[in-house]
Amino acid sequence: MSFDTDENGYNDSNRAFLQAFLARGSMTFAEARPVLAAIFSVQEGQPTQAEDVTEDDLASYIAAANTAISPFDLEIRSTLRQTTSTRPNGDDGNGTQEIRAAERVYALVNTTSDALTQLASIYSADEIAFVKRVLDAMFDTHNTRRSEAMVVTGIQAMQLAKAASGSQGVGGAAQSLPMSQAESVMKQLVDEGWFEKSRKGFYSLSPRALLELRGWLVATYNDDEDEEAPQKIKFCAACRDIITVGQRCGNRDCSGRLHDMCVRNFFRAQKAEQCPACKAPWPGDKFVGERAITTSEQYQQGKRRSTNTQQQGNREERPTAAASTPDQDDAEE
Ligand SMILES: [Zn+2]
Ligand SMILES: [Zn+2]
Structure with a gap:
């Protein structure tokens, strides 16, 4: 040839x-x-x-x-x-994730x-309005001072199939989606590499989606009027890239965030394990992303209860009701 x-x-x-x-x-x-x-x-x-x-x-x-x-x-x-x-197959089978x-x-x-505009060629206006509700759930509802999870469960996504009355879609009032259609949109978004579904059943934005949506996320969820206001979309102090999975400062009002993979090199260079923003000692066990939920006392209790009542059969891990509640560490505040 x-x-x-x-x-x-x-x-x-x-x-x-x-x-x-x-x-x-x-x-x-x-x-x-x-x-x-x-x-x-x-x-x-x-x-x-x-x-x-x-x-x-x-x-x-x-x-x-x-x-x-x-x-x-x-x-x-x-x-x-x-x-x-x-990562699919990224688990070593022992439950630990290196x-x-x-x-x-x-x-x-x-x-x-932006990616939402591009989705318009594949999805209907009502489907895009649904995707927008899922993104609002990830980056607003489930991204608060108390819990920066930035994920939704399958059940939560299905609850978003229903459009709030009077909500606007592209060019008119958004209509609710039938559950089955919402389900297939979620599946398609995973298949097309926009969403990822974790082993524990949480949906998050994929690296590809974050690359595409970074600017849109900042413009949509951050307050550019008030620079002092806490921002919903945060960046890693080491690599400066967007952070939706990683570690946070022990002080909930501090903006210090680091990716897990950035922590070691960053502290080695700094020669101290201090928050890059406020200089307080870095806790290392305060998380953003799915672990903001899964490390919470409430989630762990919910899991214990569901493992006790659930004899056998359904082996798929299901996030429990505790999934939407923040982690419990009021004591630190
Ligand atoms: Zn980083
Ligand atoms: Zn800090």
Whole structure:
């Protein structure tokens, strides 16, 4: 097979990579390796192993792809996955979730419109209004001073299928969705890589969605009038990226937040385990994200009760009623 190269050095191997990328919407280095190995094998006429593909190879293909797609207001951007705990098969089976080296996720981002606008081509206005209610639940209702969970359970999502009376959708009053339709929208959003569902049954925004929605989330949920006001959308003090899973300062009114994977290097550099914002000792066991719920006394009690009453059969973990209540550490305040 010959590879026609244009004046910019862009050839069929670049086109093949871009096609594979567009088909997926997002990719990690591990996922890109076999794709590039297959392309190199054809290009060089001899087999290339996935292990032989380097990060530099990927970087050069991403750069070429970005040049090709920029006229269409598209760009491949990358972010580090905040944690490995929500990764499919990321659990070691012992119930412990080791924090491994963070994985970089590359995703196709539309540079001129936000993800909600793009969803309009796939979903109906009422479905998008439902997605907006789910996002409001994640980033407003379940993201408070008392509990920065930024997740919803499947049951909570189903409760959002019903539109509040008088609520506005795109171009008119939003209609409620039948439960089955809401369920299929949630499933589709997971399949398309916008939402992730954790082992414990919580839905959160995927790295890809966070890349796309960062600006929209800040504009929608943060108060830019009053800079002193506590902000709903917060950023890691170490890497400056958005934080929806990680650790928080022991003082609920402090804005100090760090990703789990950023903590170690940050404190090593600082030579003290202090909050980056207020300098108080860093607790290390105060969380944002799903663990704001799962480490709470109420959630643990709910689990104990449900394991006792639930004999056998349904082995899927279900978040209990306690899922929507904040963690219990009033004592610290
Ligand atoms: Zn960070
Ligand atoms: Zn602090």
